[in-house]
Amino acid sequence: MRILLVEDDKVLSKTLSLALQQSGYVVDPVNDGTSADVALTHDVYDLVLLDLGLPGLDGIEVLKRLRARKYHVPVLIMTARDSLDDRVGGLDNGADDYLTKPFDLPELEARIRALIRRKHGVSDTLIEFGPLRYDTAGKQAIVGEQVLDLSARETSLLEILLLRAGRVVSKEHLATHLYGWGEEVGDNAIEVGVHRLRKKLEPIGINIRTIRGLGYLLDKPDAS
């Protein structure tokens, strides 16, 4: 995976290059907009990390030129400006994601992985979560060699929670995704569903937390 890193701050550029190289990416660092524009006309990249405030050609201008050439490489903007206008401006001009400086390295790496995955059109069909492996294509939850015995609705519930693991999933979200139009859904029905799924996940050490007044959260497997 080849990444073009456009960042004029030498320290940040060097540190990011090192970190990304350690994660197995090939990184080409450039320090100004013009070099970035040249690199993007001649080379093929899997991702561009783009700072907005650049000497020479402005970051947004680099982005505009890139998109004008119909080059659909994913672009992640990194900038110190966090006003809504800047954010919307970047996304409107064809950026795929946006990070405000200073950011956490793990966060940056997660965004990079997501963008590259999206570009290649494959979202993982297999979600691994602690001892659990969930196959989104086959709609099966597997522990070790064993397929978990779940009803169709419990499977959907698990999938929704897995896709948002570590974040709160509201009851409304569950209701709209688990039940079709016209189906009568009480809060009770969801509570009962969650209760049943929770019982089945408990033995393998996976915990569905109830968050007061908000919904449910699938605890990170190592946290519990």
Place this chain on the structure above:
Amino acid sequence: MPAKPYSLRRKLLTWLLLPLLILLSLRAGYTYFYANQLSNRVYDRMLFTLTIALSQQISYDSANRRIQLTDAAVQLLLSDELDSLYFSVRDAQGRVIAGERTMPPLPTELNRNELPFFDGRIGMSDIRIAYFPLTFDHEAYLLEVAETLNKRKLLSREVQIGSLIPQALIIILATIIIWFGIGKSLSPLERLNKAISERSHLDLSPVHEDEISAEVQPLIHSINDLMARLSDALEVQNRFIADAAHQLRTPLAGLKTQIELALRLNDATKTSETIHSLLASTNRMTRLVNQLLALARNEPNAEGALNKQPLDLAHLASSITMEWVPHALERNIDLGFEAPKQRIPIQADAARIKDLLDNLIDNAVRYSPQHGRITVSVIDETRPQLIVTDNGPGIPPELRERVFERFYSLLGNGADGSGLGLAIVREIARMHGANAHIDTGHGGIGTRVCISF
């Protein structure tokens, strides 16, 4: 660039002089007409008197049927210095039987009610003619006496000029008086302009109001009011910058020391420990800078207007709270939410309300002990209220106002808090016409911050 400004002086002058000129020219026109009338009336009367006098000086020779003027009459006709006088006598058929042959004929329709005068010409001269009926030998004759118009013209010219000269003088004098009057009246404006343009951009003291007219006073008041507000804003800004610089200096000092220590250490474990605390310091600084920015964004005079839109406070608060749950769980804090089922509509700027609630929850999480309990609730009793309750250490009553001040931190400098969170909360609340109030949580334990809209 504004449009070319109009001159007040020119405008006043135009509005005063133009009507004056129109009035005076109307009056000049009337004078011209009136002078002509006057001189006609005066000299008509004299001409008529002369005609009657002449009629008595005419002798009739009945044998030859001839009409003759006496010598005295001829003298009378020649005595005028300015005008030529003519006479003629016509018989009943209108033929001139004596005197001037070229006398213009009578108008065909003589109006008996009008005065016995008419206008005509002899040779190249305009004349005024008076007539008078005579009877000799039971026959009717008509005596006509004509005179040129020199006297009349002279008189009316005199009257006209006599009244025009003072009028012209009036206009000239009025222009001069008005010109200086306007200049005098506008001089306070000039002085004001001078006073303001000459002052330094740092001098925001009020403009002096002595010798100022009632019309200019509101302007001065507005300017002074603006000066006062600018001066306040500038002062707040200066204090803020000083505070901010000081606040940034402390964590920077920590960072620097930690880095220097890390460079000196040979022990890998200890280096790693130091680097971890480096990361923690950096995170604190990051948060401080973010909060400074949030505060600058929510300043009373911040750029970007308040974008108020109708929204459901309950829904907004619950989605913001949700984002904080993972962070709270990391600290083993139970973060929950309470709201009635129905919507709670308010007019607010969603991004700013998020800033507000983020700060309240952040504070609660920061100051709550392990296994603490935080509840975000939204109620709608007379006013919509957003409440964050925790069971942490609480805030002593005497400090509940002070914690809203900028850079006031209960934990003192160097601790986790930036001392800006509640200042941001108050600014945002104020922008929404809401008030922020602190008391204790359930059973007198912990803190309860309530934002009432």
